[in-house]
Structure formats: C-alpha cells, structure tokens
Amino acid sequence: GAVVSQHPSRVICKSGTSVKIECRSLDFQATTMFWYRQFPKQSLMLMATSNEGSKATYEQGVEKDKFLINHASLTLSTLTVTSAHPEDSSFYICSANGGPRTQYFGPGTRLLVL
Amino acid sequence: AQSVTQLGSHVSVSEGALVLLRCNYSSSVPPYLFWYVQYPNQGLQLLLKYTSAATLVKGINGFEAEFKKSETSFHLTKPSAHMSDAAEYFCAVTPNNNDMRFGAGTRLTVKP
Numbered sequence: 001g002a003v004v005s006q007h008p009s010r011v012i013c014k015s016g017t018s019v020k021i022e023c024r025s026l027d028f029q030a031t032t033m034f035w036y037r038q039f040p041k042q043s044l045m046l047m048a049t050s051n052e053g054s055k056a057t058y059e060q061g062v063e064k065d066k067f068l069i070n071h072a073s074l075t076l077s078t079l080t081v082t083s084a085h086p087e088d089s090s091f092y093i094c095s096a097n098g099g100p101r102t103q104y105f106g107p108g109t110r111l112l113v114l
Numbered sequence: 115a116q117s118v119t120q121l122g123s124h125v126s127v128s129e130g131a132l133v134l135l136r137c138n139y140s141s142s143v144p145p146y147l148f149w150y151v152q153y154p155n156q157g158l159q160l161l162l163k164y165t166s167a168a169t170l171v172k173g174i175n176g177f178e179a180e181f182k183k184s185e186t187s188f189h190l191t192k193p194s195a196h197m198s199d200a201a202e203y204f205c206a207v208t209p210n211n212n213d214m215r216f217g218a219g220t221r222l223t224v225k226p
Contacts, residue, residue, distance in 0.1 A: 006157075034214070041221075042218070043204060043217060043219045046214070103214055105158040107156055107157040110155065
C-alpha cells in the first residue's frame with residue numbers, strides 16, 4: 001500500500017515550451033502533496049505545498065507563475081513548468097501526506113530542457 | 115526552525131565493514147526524524163523513522179538508528195555493509211505535520 005506514482009518518468013522538451021508532471025496517490029487519498037526539486041548531487045528542496053481544493057503554498061524564491069500547481073482531487077496533483085528553460089532541468093519529486101508526519105514519495109521525474 | 119545536518123558528504127567503507135552515517139538535528143520541540151535512501155535516478159525509500167516511541171529504531175535492510183537527545187543526534191548504522199547499500203542517504207525532519215526538511219545527503223560507497 002501507500003504508493004505514489006509520477007508521470008512521466010523522463011521528459012525532454014525544447015526551451016520555451018511547457019511541461020506537465022503528474023503525481024498520483026494510487027491507494028490512498030492525500031489532501032496535501034508536496035513538490036520537491038533536486039539538482040544533481042544535491043538534496044531535495046521543497047518547492048511548494050499543494051492542498052486539495054485550494055491554492056498551493058510556495059516556498060520563498062519559487063516563482064508561482066512559472067511552476068503552476070493544481071491539486072484538483074484527493075489523488076492527483078500536477079506541476080506545470082511554464083516556458084521552460086535549460087536552468088529548469090532537474091529531478092522533480094512529489095510526495096503525498098499519508099498521515100501524521102508521514103509522506104510517501106514518488107519515483108521522480110527527470111526534466112531536461114534543451 | 116527545525117533542521118538536520120549530515121556530517122560527511124561522502125563515506126566509503128569496505129564490504130562487510132560497519133556503516134556509520136551521521137545526522138544531527140536542531141529542534142526546539144521533540145522532533146520526528148527520518149532516514150531515506152535514494153538510488154540513482156530513483157525516488158526516496160524510507161529506511162526508518164523516529165517518532166518518540168523508542169530511541170533505537172530498526173529499519174529495513176539491516177539499518178538502525180539511535181535517537182540521542184543529549185547529543186541531538188540520529189546516526190544511521192549497519193553492522194556489515196553490502197555492495198547493494200551503495201547509494202545516497204538523506205536524514206530528514208518534519209517541522210510540523212506537513213513538509214519535510216532534508217539534510218544535504220551522504221553518498222555511501224562500498225568497496226569490494
């Protein structure tokens with residue numbers, strides 16, 4: 001149980017295009033999901049907290065207009081990287097809140113912007 | 115604010131040797147602490163977590179960690195390293211019921 005999936009696992013796009021990444025909790029409902037970003041050989045940095053039915057809460061320094069988050073249901077949150085640029089290339093990981101202080105992590109999405 | 119510090123960005127051990135990965139925390143309230151493992155190009159897998167029930171926490175793959183309040187530490191250990199243990203390890207703390215704060219990570223290399 002407690003599986004979180006992400007789609008796609010890898011994506012390559014041209015600079016200036018938008019990319020959507022999906023995060024799904026497969027066997028449980030999550031009112032809160034989290035989006036992290038991980039650069040090579042670095043730790044995970046929280047980008048935003050996604051709450052079902054309300055606006056996401058972004059961490060300081062994260063552009064909300066560039067990283068659009070939608071949490072339309074209790075099992076799905078999406079992250080859209082708008083007008084992607086090479087510096088947005090990174091590993092994006094989502095997690096879903098599965099209980100008090102319990103997060104289940106997705107397998108990650110590797111984004112490469114050419 | 116709660117945070118964790120991992121001492122040593124890279125640890126190298128021989129196969130069969132003791133593994134010790136260090137993590138110190140900073141918290142004004144009793145923390146919930148976690149250790150995760152990450153293999154290349156994969157997400158995070160939970161090894162174990164401390165939730166104040168017991169100071170010695172046993173996890174998967176033979177790993178364990180001991181919560182020491184006097185030292186504000188939560189070091190990860192394994193008696194005998196295996197080649198398959200080579201990965202990146204992250205210590206983390208939850209400031210509240212929501213987000214999680216990660217340490218910088220420690221890369222474990224296991225030599226044959």
